[in-house]
Amino acid sequence: MGKAQKKTGKGRIDKYYKLAKEQGYRARSAFKLIQLNKKYNFLESARCCIDLCAAPGGWLQVASKYMPQNSVIVGVDLVPIKPIPRVVSFTSDITTPQCRNLIRGELKDWKADVVLHDGAPNVGTAWVQDAYSQSELVLMSLKLAVEFLIKGGTFITKVFRSADYNSLLWVFGQLFAKVEATKPPSSRNVSAEIFVVCRDFLAPKQIDPKFLDPKHVFKMLSSSSSVDKGASSNNFQANVFQPEKKRRRRDGYEDGDYTLFKEGTAADFIRGMDPVSFLGSVNKISFKADEEQEWRSLDLTKPEVLANCEDLKVLGKGDFKALIRWRTALREELGLDVKTKPTEELTETVEVTEEVDEEQQIQEELERLNAESAARRKRERRRGNEVKQRTIQRMQLQMTAPLDIGLEFQDQSLGLGQDDVLDLEMSKKQLGKQKTYVDLVSLVDDKDGFESDEEEQGGEVMDEDEGNLDPDDQNMKVDELEAELDGLYDAYQERLNERDAKYRVKEARRKDKSREEWHGFQRQDDDSDDSEESEGGYDVVQAAKARFGEDSDSDWGSESGDDPDTSSNGGNLKRWRGADAETDERKSKKAKTEQLETSWATSMWFDQDVFAGVDMTVSDDEHGDEGMHVESDDEDVDEEGGENAAQSEASESSEDDFEVVPPEDQDEQMWDVEHEDQDEINQSKIKKYGLLTEEAVSIAHRLVNRETTKTHLINDGFNRYSLNSKEGLPAWFLDDEGKHYKSNIPITKEAVDALRARQRALDARPIKKIAEAKARKKLKATQRLEKAMKKAEGVQDASDLSERAKAQQIEKLMRRGVSKGKPKKDIKVVVAKGSHKGLKGRPKGVKGRYKMVDSRMKKEVRAAKRKDKASKKRKSR
Numbered sequence: 001m002g003k004a005q006k007k008t009g010k011g012r013i014d015k016y017y018k019l020a021k022e023q024g025y026r027a028r029s030a031f032k033l034i035q036l037n038k039k040y041n042f043l044e045s046a047r048c049c050i051d052l053c054a055a056p057g058g059w060l061q062v063a064s065k066y067m068p069q070n071s072v073i074v075g076v077d078l079v080p081i082k083p084i085p086r087v088v089s090f091t092s093d094i095t096t097p098q099c100r101n102l103i104r105g106e107l108k109d110w111k112a113d114v115v116l117h118d119g120a121p122n123v124g125t126a127w128v129q130d131a132y133s134q135s136e137l138v139l140m141s142l143k144l145a146v147e148f149l150i151k152g153g154t155f156i157t158k159v160f161r162s163a164d165y166n167s168l169l170w171v172f173g174q175l176f177a178k179v180e181a182t183k184p185p186s187s188r189n190v191s192a193e194i195f196v197v198c199r200d201f202l203a204p205k206q207i208d209p210k211f212l213d214p215k216h217v218f219k220m221l222s223s224s225s226s227v228d229k230g231a232s233s234n235n236f237q238a239n240v241f242q243p244e245k246k247r248r249r250r251d252g253y254e255d256g257d258y259t260l261f262k263e264g265t266a267a268d269f270i271r272g273m274d275p276v277s278f279l280g281s282v283n284k285i286s287f288k289a290d291e292e293q294e295w296r297s298l299d300l301t302k303p304e305v306l307a308n309c310e311d312l313k314v315l316g317k318g319d320f321k322a323l324i325r326w327r328t329a330l331r332e333e334l335g336l337d338v339k340t341k342p343t344e345e346l347t348e349t350v351e352v353t354e355e356v357d358e359e360q361q362i363q364e365e366l367e368r369l370n371a372e373s374a375a376r377r378k379r380e381r382r383r384g385n386e387v388k389q390r391t392i393q394r395m396q397l398q399m400t401a402p403l404d405i406g407l408e409f410q411d412q413s414l415g416l417g418q419d420d421v422l423d424l425e426m427s428k429k430q431l432g433k434q435k436t437y438v439d440l441v442s443l444v445d446d447k448d449g450f451e452s453d454e455e456e457q458g459g460e461v462m463d464e465d466e467g468n469l470d471p472d473d474q475n476m477k478v479d480e481l482e483a484e485l486d487g488l489y490d491a492y493q494e495r496l497n498e499r500d501a502k503y504r505v506k507e508a509r510r511k512d513k514s515r516e517e518w519h520g521f522q523r524q525d526d527d528s529d530d531s532e533e534s535e536g537g538y539d540v541v542q543a544a545k546a547r548f549g550e551d552s553d554s555d556w557g558s559e560s561g562d563d564p565d566t567s568s569n570g571g572n573l574k575r576w577r578g579a580d581a582e583t584d585e586r587k588s589k590k591a592k593t594e595q596l597e598t599s600w601a602t603s604m605w606f607d608q609d610v611f612a613g614v615d616m617t618v619s620d621d622e623h624g625d626e627g628m629h630v631e632s633d634d635e636d637v638d639e640e641g642g643e644n645a646a647q648s649e650a651s652e653s654s655e656d657d658f659e660v661v662p663p664e665d666q667d668e669q670m671w672d673v674e675h676e677d678q679d680e681i682n683q684s685k686i687k688k689y690g691l692l693t694e695e696a697v698s699i700a701h702r703l704v705n706r707e708t709t710k711t712h713l714i715n716d717g718f719n720r721y722s723l724n725s726k727e728g729l730p731a732w733f734l735d736d737e738g739k740h741y742k743s744n745i746p747i748t749k750e751a752v753d754a755l756r757a758r759q760r761a762l763d764a765r766p767i768k769k770i771a772e773a774k775a776r777k778k779l780k781a782t783q784r785l786e787k788a789m790k791k792a793e794g795v796q797d798a799s800d801l802s803e804r805a806k807a808q809q810i811e812k813l814m815r816r817g818v819s820k821g822k823p824k825k826d827i828k829v830v831v832a833k834g835s836h837k838g839l840k841g842r843p844k845g846v847k848g849r850y851k852m853v854d855s856r857m858k859k860e861v862r863a864a865k866r867k868d869k870a871s872k873k874r875k876s877r
């Protein structure tokens with residue numbers, strides 16, 4: 001595969017660009033004509049050629065090169081073309097009669113053999129030109145071509161594959177014997193352009209003007225595709241009352257209509273037969289005529305109606321309906337309509353006026369839409385509940401972690417492929433057509449007005465719908481919506497956090513306590529030299545070291561047990577011997593603790609609003625276990641358990657023992673009681689880790705240097721950021737405020753340097769793995785020594801040995817005890833080179849253990865390792 005083409009700027013440079021430069025063509029498009037001519041050979045025999053839309057003149061250069069000497073070549077373009085030998089060029093718009101006259105003036109009564117057209121609307125110059133679509137330009141060039149082409153002549157034009165393409169081909173087919181569409185290799189694949197080569201001009205005596213009239217040629221098409229384009233009256237209706245996703249006018253503007261802003265008169269609206277499509281097609285309703293001015297001053301023309309008439313593109317469904325109601329009332333007032341009976345009766349009436357039918361139609365359509373949307377909401381709610389139930393079941397079966405619930409929940413709510421942002425657009429669609437969401441959305445995209453209304457489709461609130469709901473229902477809906485939005489936000493946060501590597505590590509540690517801290521080695525039995533099992537920890541070892549002094553090197557290993565009271569070797573040994581039984585107990589406790597943690601996390605999770613209303617049965621046992629969790633003797637768990645216990649205790653006591661009393665003083669609400677214990681937490685953190693932020697260190701420096709006082713600091717604490725009530729504010733808002741709405745405490749260079757120095761000191765510590773390896777080594781040494789001592793005791797007690805023999809044996813044992821274990825046997829590595837490769841048997845001159853290696857083997861070993869690693873990775877996924 002070749003290199004991908006760059007798309008922008010100089011990146012557009014490609015083979016043909018370079019070739020054009022080399023060969024002196026003004027545009028790379030010259031090669032398109034060269035290639036077309038190579039295929040159809042129309043230039044060599046041509047005596048007269050007209051190039052429409054010819055600037056900068058690449059095609060003219062080609063024509064001049066390939067056409068016979070003394071042939072006539074005329075080029076026209078909106079922009080001036082630099083002179084080219086043998087070419088006459090002028091500046092004109094090919095859609096104007098002036099251009100036609102200029103060509104006529106140049107050719108006199110000559111006819112052209114070839115008419116070329118490579119035009120494209122000049123996007124970005126004059127907007128009217130922009131709007132003039134390519135297809136219309138093609139039709140205009142055809143109009144000139146049929147006027148100037150000789151019978152049997154060739155017309156070559158560029159068209160874009162669009163909705164108009166077939167219509168154009170049909171017209172070409174009426175005027176030329178052979179019509180072929182082709183894409184020369186130099187035309188970029190990414191471009192939708194295609195060249196149509198029309199040969200053998202039929203030169204009919206009479207050409208039906210409709211063939212060259214864009215209104216006529218593209219009419220069929222627009223009517224056939226009107227459903228798509230949203231241009232038919234039906235669709236306008238749909239646009240107003242059931243806005244569909246806005247479709248851009250990719251096919252260009254409507255015939256003869258090149259403006260975006262349209263004004264309609266009130267008379268048209270009132271007297272017209274299709275008020276709904278009228279509303280969908282204009283931007284403003286004006287009151288200019290005398291009659292309209294009178295309507296304006298009528299009582300039934302309320303100020304809201306007038307305001308609505310000012311800009312229809314910003315109206316919602318309710319506003320449109322108000323306008324329709326106004327129209328009906330006015331028509332009745334003017335005597336254009338008779339007052340109609342209720343809908344049920346109307347259905348039985350056969351002779352109803354057309355307008356009444358229409359109103360009724362709208363009414364029915366609206367009712368149908370309301371019913372549909374209600375059913376859809378219900379379906380969605382049911383589906384949502386099913387998913388929640390399923391997730392809870394899976395949770396109970398421990399098939400999923402609380403985090404997964406968020407993801408599933410978010411998946412089903414946000415839809416697929418929307419995980420980069422908190423997508424309000426999707427959420428509001430998913431969450432139904434609720435008023436709250438409109439409020440939310442209006443914050444975001446109100447500017448788009450009608451367009452956004454259309455794009456939001458069902459998202460627009462059915463004002464009357466809401467009006468029909470009783471307030472309780474509405475409140476419930478709003479609560480539901482808010483809860484779901486909260487859930488979505490949580491899931492979004494979850495997702496953000498999960499992308500954060502630090503958070504992932506934290507989570508992994510939280511879930512797997514064994515990863516959090518290394519707890520040293522667990523004593524298995526005396527002979528075991530497997531060091532994988534661990535209990536104790538480097539930190540504990542260090543602490544023990546600190547407690548018993550650095551000099552007792554051989555002792556500290558034995559101190560690594562959990563019980564600090566056990567200070568002697570003997571005591572530890574006893575502990576270790578009893579460790580088997582204890583380990584089982586500990587394991588079961590640990591498992592229980594983990595289970596408890598999960599259940600705590602689960603209950604926390606299900607405490608969220610979003611699960612309100614879902615029937616969840618959590619067994620009492622699980623709750624009851626929380627107490628145990630607190631009592632767990634595991635150090636780390638204890639810490640968390642303490643917190644959890646405190647929390648659960650607080651919540652329990654608040655539920656059982658206290659009655660919640662609404663605050664008497666409004667001011668009290670201003671205080672952030674939720675984080676009352678934050679100071680304590682901060683203090684304990686500072687005690688444990690020291691000051692951690694530049695701000696804190698800066699303040700500390702200032703205090704030490706007497707640049708500030710405690711009172712000052714307290715006074716500074718009362719600022720505009722400190723007394724904000726957080727009551728009732730959504731979580732996403734508070735999060736955002738937490739990030740940005742806070743005072744900036746100045747930091748000093750010294751503070752930053754101090755923190756950096758501390759960090760460097762921390763980094764300079766031996767890494768955990770080294771510490772672990774050292775500790776392992778020491779543990780083994782201690783084990784060996786103990787073993788030796790035990791054996792020595794046995795030797796000492798032996799009665800059949802002389803004192804001398806005993807002494808010798810004990811010495812030997814002790815030597816073995818303090819030695820570094822069995823020395824590793826030396827294995828010689830013999831590299832098999834040249835003729836030795838692949839030879840079996842001991843190589844000459846090599847004594848002892850040996851291993852033959854060669855380069856092939858090295859590669860194979862490496863490959864095997866690679867494969868092993870890859871398969872491990874796959875398995876772990």
Ligand SMILES: C[S@@+](CC[C@H](N)C(=O)[O-])C[C@H]1O[C@@H](n2cnc3c(N)ncnc32)[C@H](O)[C@@H]1O
Nearest residue numbers: 053055056057058059077078093094118119120
């Ligand atoms: C792709 S360029 C033509 C390149 C030309 N074939 C060449 O090889 O140098 C399209 C040209 O169409 C011209 N054009 C667009 N609309 C026109 C119009 N209404 N009348 C005349 N020229 C027009 C633009 O000015 C532009 O120069």
